[in-house]
Amino acid sequence: MEINLISDTVTKPSKEMLNAMLEAKVGDDVFKEDPTVNELEDKVAKIFGMDSALFFPSGTMTNQTAIKLHTSPGDQLICDKYAHVYNYEGGGVSFNSGVSCKLINGERGMFNNNQLIQAINPPDFYHSPKSSLVCIENTTNKGGGACWDLKDLELIRKTCSENNLAYHLDGARIWNAMIKKNQSPKDYGLLFDSISVCLSKGLGCPSGSVLVGSKDLINRALRVRKVLGGGMRQVGYLAACGIYALDNNFSRLSDDHQRALEIEKSLKNLSYIKKVEPVETNIVIFEIDSNVSSHLFLEKLKDKGVKIISMGDNKLRIVTHLDYTVDMHDSFLNILNKLSF
Numbered sequence: 485m486e487i488n489l490i491s492d493t494v495t496k497p498s499k500e501m502l503n504a505m506l507e508a509k510v511g512d513d514v515f516k517e518d519p520t521v522n523e524l525e526d527k528v529a530k531i532f533g534m535d536s537a538l539f540f541p542s543g544t545m546t547n548q549t550a551i552k553l554h555t556s557p558g559d560q561l562i563c564d565k566y567a568h569v570y571n572y573e574g575g576g577v578s579f580n581s582g583v584s585c586k587l588i589n590g591e592r593g594m595f596n597n598n599q600l601i602q603a604i605n606p607p608d609f610y611h612s613p614k615s616s617l618v619c620i621e622n623t624t625n626k627g628g629g630a631c632w633d634l635k636d637l638e639l640i641r642k643t644c645s646e647n648n649l650a651y652h653l654d655g656a657r658i659w660n661a662m663i664k665k666n667q668s669p670k671d672y673g674l675l676f677d678s679i680s681v682c683l684s685k686g687l688g689c690p691s692g693s694v695l696v697g698s699k700d701l702i703n704r705a706l707r708v709r710k711v712l713g714g715g716m717r718q719v720g721y722l723a724a725c726g727i728y729a730l731d732n733n734f735s736r737l738s739d740d741h742q743r744a745l746e747i748e749k750s751l752k753n754l755s756y757i758k759k760v761e762p763v764e765t766n767i768v769i770f771e772i773d774s775n776v777s778s779h780l781f782l783e784k785l786k787d788k789g790v791k792i793i794s795m796g797d798n799k800l801r802i803v804t805h806l807d808y809t810v811d812m813h814d815s816f817l818n819i820l821n822k823l824s825f
């Protein structure tokens with residue numbers, strides 16, 4: 485049995501999802517004539533209680549589009565040092581928008597309002613880049629799936645408003661955060677100027693992200709998506725997966741969280757594991773003792789048919805997901821418990 489835990493993006497569409505694709509009514513979405521894409525966009529905008537939404541091929545493109553819309557070349561955005569927009573989008577922040585990042589030294593990818601206030605450049609001090617945007621990530625990827633408290637996000641909203649900063653949420657795994665913290669998507673819709681969500685992470689779609697915001701922002705996003713080459717034609721087939729996933733694969737995310745907790749427990753029993761980050765959602769980040777190479781650990785797991793990935797610095801990552809079944813889980817815990825060096 486092959487057990488792939490490198491990411492929650494490794495899922496394949498189920499029979500039911502493939503059926504939803506087969507039955508989708510499609511049209512040319514570049515002319516906004518794909519009824520299924522229009523339905524998905526309306527659905528996601530309503531879920532967050534915001535005006536409008538736009539379907540994109542990837543979460544990188546939704547984030548990059550939002551950054552482009554909220555900044556001018558030379559500006560600076562503020563984010564945590566672990567942020568996906570800074571670490572994992574190929575330098576797109578500077579390539580696409582000509583902006584730099586002010587990094588906050590937060591905890592597990594999260595920071596507080598006081599740290600943000602410290603990071604804002606004075607608007608009339610023309611020697612420094614102009615601070616124009618704050619990017620939040622929830623759940624945090626490199627931070628090990630940690631989730632923000634709404635209270636902190638509200639304080640930051642206030643600071644953004646007082647300092648004329650736009651407020652963007654990279655919500656690639658916002659679904660996991662809402663399940664974990666029992667929050668409503670409308671809470672997020674009220675706070676942020678733009679929200680990016682992925683359908684291809686925990687929800688099990690093969691591709692697709694959605695950018696949500698005001699009518700004006702989304703109208704302008706249409707042009708940026710075009711410039712980035714993200715206009716797709718009969719893409720209702722993918723949007724149909726998104727609709728199916730939102731209706732069927734959201735509440736089961738708690739299963740992924742439960743399995744991640746059980747993996748955390750097993751890891752903590754292994755003498756050669758130095759530290760396991762506290763598990764909140766579906767991501768487990770842990771560190772191996774420096775006298776056991778993480779490379780060897782990865783190899784041993786691979787021999788047993790289990791794939792996980794390295795995050796550098798002897799840190800490894802496991803992500804649970806829709807296609808990680810109870811049988812695989814039992815088998816994996818068994819393999820872990822028996823692994824020795």
Ligand SMILES: *Cc1c(COP(=O)(O)O)cnc(C)c1O
Nearest residue numbers: 542543544545568621625654656
């Ligand atoms: C996966 C991810 C994205 C975007 O991913 P794509 O692979 O481009 O769809 C953005 N932010 C975070 C936090 C992510 O984990």
